[in-house]
Structure formats: C-alpha cells, structure tokens
Amino acid sequence: MKQPRAKWSPDRLSDALLNEQNKLIHLDPVPLFATRNDIKPWLQRIFFPQGIDLVIERSDSGKIIFKCKKDCGPDKKFSCPFRIRVTFSIKLQRWNFVIVNNVHSHELKFNASSDEYKKFKKYLVTQGDTQTLKFFEEVEYKSKMNLPILPQKTFTCDCGLTDEIDWFDVVLPRAKTAPVTTATTTTTKVHKKRTTATRPVPSRATPVQKPPVIDLDEIDFTDMFTDPAQRDCTASSPSPPSPALRDTYFDNFTQYSSLLLDDTATTTATLSTDLDVCFNPDYIFNSQIEPLTLQQQQMKPNELPELPEIERALSQGDDQYLEFLNISEWS
Amino acid sequence: MKQPRAKWSPDRLSDALLNEQNKLIHLDPVPLFATRNDIKPWLQRIFFPQGIDLVIERSDSGKIIFKCKKDCGPDKKFSCPFRIRVTFSIKLQRWNFVIVNNVHSHELKFNASSDEYKKFKKYLVTQGDTQTLKFFEEVEYKSKMNLPILPQKTFTCDCGLTDEIDWFDVVLPRAKTAPVTTATTTTTKVHKKRTTATRPVPSRATPVQKPPVIDLDEIDFTDMFTDPAQRDCTASSPSPPSPALRDTYFDNFTQYSSLLLDDTATTTATLSTDLDVCFNPDYIFNSQIEPLTLQQQQMKPNELPELPEIERALSQGDDQYLEFLNISEWS
DNA sequence: TAATGGGTGCACT
DNA sequence: AAGTGCACCCATT
Ligand SMILES: [Zn+2]
Ligand SMILES: [Zn+2]
Numbered sequence: 060m061k062q063p064r065a066k067w068s069p070d071r072l073s074d075a076l077l078n079e080q081n082k083l084i085h086l087d088p089v090p091l092f093a094t095r096n097d098i099k100p101w102l103q104r105i106f107f108p109q110g111i112d113l114v115i116e117r118s119d120s121g122k123i124i125f126k127c128k129k130d131c132g133p134d135k136k137f138s139c140p141f142r143i144r145v146t147f148s149i150k151l152q153r154w155n156f157v158i159v160n161n162v163h164s165h166e167l168k169f170n171a172s173s174d175e176y177k178k179f180k181k182y183l184v185t186q187g188d189t190q191t192l193k194f195f196e197e198v199e200y201k202s203k204m205n206l207p208i209l210p211q212k213t214f215t216c217d218c219g220l221t222d223e224i225d226w227f228d229v230v231l232p233r234a235k236t237a238p239v240t241t242a243t244t245t246t247t248k249v250h251k252k253r254t255t256a257t258r259p260v261p262s263r264a265t266p267v268q269k270p271p272v273i274d275l276d277e278i279d280f281t282d283m284f285t286d287p288a289q290r291d292c293t294a295s296s297p298s299p300p301s302p303a304l305r306d307t308y309f310d311n312f313t314q315y316s317s318l319l320l321d322d323t324a325t326t327t328a329t330l331s332t333d334l335d336v337c338f339n340p341d342y343i344f345n346s347q348i349e350p351l352t353l354q355q356q357q358m359k360p361n362e363l364p365e366l367p368e369i370e371r372a373l374s375q376g377d378d379q380y381l382e383f384l385n386i387s388e389w390s
Numbered sequence: 391m392k393q394p395r396a397k398w399s400p401d402r403l404s405d406a407l408l409n410e411q412n413k414l415i416h417l418d419p420v421p422l423f424a425t426r427n428d429i430k431p432w433l434q435r436i437f438f439p440q441g442i443d444l445v446i447e448r449s450d451s452g453k454i455i456f457k458c459k460k461d462c463g464p465d466k467k468f469s470c471p472f473r474i475r476v477t478f479s480i481k482l483q484r485w486n487f488v489i490v491n492n493v494h495s496h497e498l499k500f501n502a503s504s505d506e507y508k509k510f511k512k513y514l515v516t517q518g519d520t521q522t523l524k525f526f527e528e529v530e531y532k533s534k535m536n537l538p539i540l541p542q543k544t545f546t547c548d549c550g551l552t553d554e555i556d557w558f559d560v561v562l563p564r565a566k567t568a569p570v571t572t573a574t575t576t577t578t579k580v581h582k583k584r585t586t587a588t589r590p591v592p593s594r595a596t597p598v599q600k601p602p603v604i605d606l607d608e609i610d611f612t613d614m615f616t617d618p619a620q621r622d623c624t625a626s627s628p629s630p631p632s633p634a635l636r637d638t639y640f641d642n643f644t645q646y647s648s649l650l651l652d653d654t655a656t657t658t659a660t661l662s663t664d665l666d667v668c669f670n671p672d673y674i675f676n677s678q679i680e681p682l683t684l685q686q687q688q689m690k691p692n693e694l695p696e697l698p699e700i701e702r703a704l705s706q707g708d709d710q711y712l713e714f715l716n717i718s719e720w721s
Numbered sequence: 722t723a724a725t726g727g728g729t730g731c732a733c734t
Numbered sequence: 735a736a737g738t739g740c741a742c743c744c745a746t747t
Contacts, residue, residue, distance in 0.1 A: 115731050117736070124735065129729070142735050159735070174743090175730095446740050452722055460738070480722040505734080506739095 069156070072105050073209055076161060084158035092154055098123060098145055102156075103179045104191060108198055108208050110167030112175050113143065121147045127163065128175055139164045169208055171199045400487070403436050404540055407492060415489035423485055429454055429476055433487075434510045435522060437474075439529055439539050441498030443506050444474065452478045458494065459506055470495040500539055502530045 063082040067075035075084045092098050099115065102125060106113050112128040125143040140160035147154050170176065183192050201208045394413040398406035406415045423429050430446065433456060437444050443459040456474040471491035478485050501507065514523050532539045 114729085118732055119734090120732095123731095126735075138735095140735075144735080445738085448727080448739095449741055450743080451741095453725085454740095475725090477725075478722060480724085483722085 064157075069105055072109065075158070076109060079158075080161045082161070084161055086156035086158065089154065089156055095120070095123065098154060099125070100179060100182050100186075102143060102145075103175070107169060107176060107179065107195070110169045110208070111141070111163075112170060112173050114175060116142070121149075127165070128173070130170070130173070137164050169198060169202045171202055395488075400436055403440065406489070407440060410489075411492045413492070415492055417487035417489065420485065420487055426451070426454065429485060430456070431510060431513050431517075433474060433476075434506070438500060438507060438510065438526070441500045441539070442472070442494075443501060443504050445506060447473070452480075458496070459504070461501070461504070462496070468495050500529060500533045502533055 064085055065075070065079045065082045066085040066087050067079070069086045069089060072086075075086075090101065092101070095118075099113070102113055112130065113125045114128040116124045116126040118124065123145040125145070127139040127141050141163050142159040144157045144159055145154055146157075180192065180195065183195075198208050395416055396406070396410050396413045397416040397418050398410070400417045400420060403417075406417075421432065423432070426449075430444070433444055443461065444456045445459040447455045447457040449455065454476040456476070458470040458472050472494050473490040475488045475490055476485055477488075511523065511526065514526075529539050
C-alpha cells in the first residue's frame, strides 16, 4: 500500500472528493451487489450529482475500472486521470471501491442530456426505483435553473488559521497527529469567525493540494434521529443555516472531536448523517439481495457505524497503515 | 472516386497485393454472404496464407473494417495502414470488398499460433469445411518447415528492360498506356532471359512503388478446362515444370499480353486461373447462396497450374531457398 | 441497408 | 489507469 489511502463513507462523497485530492479514496461501507451490472448504476447514483459522468474503461469478472466520459471535441479535453477502481475481493467476498487520481482535467458539470444519464434513468425505471428517479428530477431541475445541485455546506474562514482549521477537514487518522489542545483552540477560533468570513470555493476542475475549506457536514447532526423513511431527498436548495443552527453544528463538532480524540472511548459509532448527495440509505445499503443483519435492521440507516481506519488498523495490527498514520507512539 | 481503383478477382489476391500497392483494390467477384459473420472467415481464408492476420477495427450492420492484428510489443509496430473495407451496398444487395492502403509496416508472416487463426480453425470445424482445414494443414506444415506458403510464380528479368516489362504487371487499365510494339519486344526479351537471370525481390514489408515482377499466372491457361472436383489442394510440393510446359507458359503470356494491349478488345474476361493460395474455387464461389455461373462451372479448378517452388525461387532470386535446394546453378 | 468516414464504450484476452 | 478487438454510435454529404 504505497500510496496514501483514506476511507470515506460513500454518503460523504462530496467531502472525500474535496478533501482527498492526493490520496486513494476507499469508499466504505458499500452495499453487497447481486451482479456486476448493479455496480455501475450505484456509482452513477452518487457521481452524477457530482457532475461526473462515468463510463467503464475496462472490466472483467473481477474488476471494473471507471473513468470520466469524454464528451468534448478533439483533444479539447486531455485524457482525465480520474479513475474508480472496483475490484472483487475473493477473500472478503465483496467489491472494493477505490477512487484513484481524484483530480480532473475538465469542468464537473451535470449533463441531463448525457447518453449515459439516459441509460441510467432507464435502469432506474427498470428497477422501479421511484425514489431515486424523484431525486434526479430535482437534480435536473436544479441543473436547468443553474442552481447548485449539491447542498453547498462548506465555507471558509479567513481568520488566518486556515491551516490549523484544516486539521478538522479529515476523517479520524489525521486528527490524531494534532495535539488535542491545538484542536480545541482551533475549534474555538473557527467558531468565533465562522459567520464573518466567507470565500469562494476554488474550482474543482483543477487540483487543489490543501483546499482551505471546512465541511460543516462534519458536525451536522441535526436530523440524526429522524426516521430515515421520512427523509426528503427532493428537498430544494438549502438555505444558509441560522446562526443558532451553526452554533449547534460547532458544538456538536467539538463534542465529536473530543470523542474521537479520546482514546478511552470504546464506541466507534460516528453517527454520520451527511446529506451531501441527499442520500437515500435504503438505496445504498438495502438495495441488494443480502438481507440486513438484525443489528443493521435495528440501526437507523443514518446511524450506521463507520469504523475509523485507525480503529481497524489497531484491531487488525495493520502496522503498515499505522506507520503511515504516524501514530506509532499512539497509546 | 478520387483514388485509382483496380478490380481483381480474389483468387488472384497475391498478384493484386504485389502489383497494386498504390491503388484501391476492389475484390470481385465475391460470394454472397448469408450473414455478416461469414465475411471474416472468408477473408481469413485468403489472407492467412498471405501472412496477414486480420482483425476487425470497426463494424456495424452495413460495414466491416479490417486491419492487421497487432501482435508486437509496445509501439514496436507502428500502426499498419493496411485496411480492408467491406461495405454492404443496398442498391446491389451485396457486400463490396475494397483493400485500402495496400502496404504494411511489418513483416508478413503466417503465424499458426495466432489467436485469430485458432478461432478461424474452430469456425472451419464448426462449418465442417474439411477441405479448407486440409489446406491449412498444408499451410502449417510449410510454415513449420520454413517453406514458402504461397506458390511463388513471379520472377524478374535482369535484362535491363525491367521497367518496360513492368507494363505487363497490370490488369487492363495501365496496359493501355503502353505502345504495343514496345510491349511485344519486351515480352520476347523476357522469354529469352527467363532461365538465366534472377534477382531478389524486395521485401513486401516495405512499400514498393514499381515492383519489377511479372506474374506468369497472367498467361497460364494450361489446365483451364479440367474437372474442378479433381483438384487436390493438399498436393505435395510441386516438381519443376518441363521445358515444354515453360514454353507453353510464355506462349500463353504473349497471347494474353497482346490481348490486353489491344484497345479494340471489348472483353475484359481475364480467365483467371491463379492458384496463389492454392485456392478452392468451390469455397470462394460456391460456399454461399449464390450459384456458380455456367462459365465458372465449366472451369476445372484442380488443374489450375501450380508453378514449382524452384521456379519461384529462381524468379524471385530467393537465394536462401535456392541454397536450401542447392540448385543455384540450375538451368 | 443512402454512402462513407470516424469516436469510443467496454469486455475479451 | 492492462492493450485492443469489436460494435454501438454519430457526423457529413
Ligand atoms: Zn474527470
Ligand atoms: Zn499490415
């Protein structure tokens, strides 16, 4: 495992794409797929809203390589390096999803007239997936109205502490390398500045090594305990959160950070409730053959636990990964 | 129709490939094909013995573009320009075969271990085409023995009039441009020198603008009327022709040349009897729906002449083969 | 399948 | 980020 690797839940895809431009992004958890043919639609379900039109570059019974569809004129778009490598693990009896080269040589723009998109919608009709169809009706509407498709929940702080703030712009492992005290301080700083400073988000079309952005989804637990079945994936464009709500965000975030940094904590439930792609968890976790375990059934989908990589590495004794995380001294 | 175009019967493929390197080669007549899938094996049947391993570059319901299979390492073989364009004519309700860019960027060598060839043989088994299977057994044998696969019936003359001789190296159109008198003289010259002068033929791997060769098939009508059913495509290596037979060859050639050069001649029937690829006309003209013409039925394919290897070696100056035969002084 | 040229998705090898 | 054989496409006239 030479290249830096980060694991992200697919329902936090936006954050993964924004924040891990120089790493392999391991998407996990993913559903079990009845057949190879179900994989592409599942990916399209989450990548179309990102403005990424996927096609298969190469495939066989144990592997599918996806890339961006070429839709431009002659060599207008140099070959885009973005890839998604989906491989079947015989040992684990499941498909692994890894995003490779998370950069693009072109603009990311949803295109409702795309050929792939039409085929995708046909597939949804075939599957009777009205939920997703409704969701994409909204996507098309936003696209036509020239509105942002994804809830734009990120903003930046120009307080000068961006680099420190950036520590929070991660899943767990990197946070471990920062002293708790610094993190706390930074959090406070962000909290104080958050309503005064805004800044345009850099274009996703060009690689950004250290995007100075903070994704508030990290701390957005607002609807954590609402019924997943009630979730409204067709909600219209998000409005800016109220100052009170933002305070809640940051309070939650602070708590969450503390929890994560507390090595005495035994629970690893992260209570991820990201709605970046307005996800329908039923679709993601439930759409395939394998029945949910009792434990899974009892959990509300948006409470599904996400094991931090560090937890996995520790439990599995993955020394290589621990060394990569630079936490060999961790105790 | 901008590019020069020449029409050749597929059973004279060797001549066409040798002599028309800067023209479109229209193969005609061809059988009627029941389905699109029958086209590739038919082409392979005649191009494998040429050392050309064909694959489909692009196809749809009304078109198949063939090119040489790439079997070399990375960019060792620059892309070969050779193409065969097969298109369905709605008007004529038949498939048209046109060879485009009759040059190659690589050696032409029969490869019995080729993947395409294996599939081709499977197809033959499927079709129960034992005749062709037997033929290719012979091809494989010759290949393994490092013997020339095609009857090499062309030879050259070093009398210094090669360029003029070249005028005969055509089907009808080009011959028209040469004065009859010159042509006649040249023919005589060739006749007198034929057993004394040899010269190596340039490799077919590189384009040859004016190959200084004369194809004796032009004049070989020897066995034109023998029974086709008797033809033996598996005949063992040919023995040298008798001097009398050689004289017949040249007499026929003279007659034929005169006919071609006579611009008052209205018929373009070439009475092709070429056996370059040890052809079974039944396969070519009969394997499909279309019945043989009366004229075709009256021709007796298996008496079509096959010139001995030694003749070819002499004519082409194939020193390697002559040395193998140890007959460099043969007269 | 008007004729004729090319792009590219993607599974085979 | 296998390389390529092949076919589903589209564009122009
Ligand atoms: Zn891209
Ligand atoms: Zn070639």
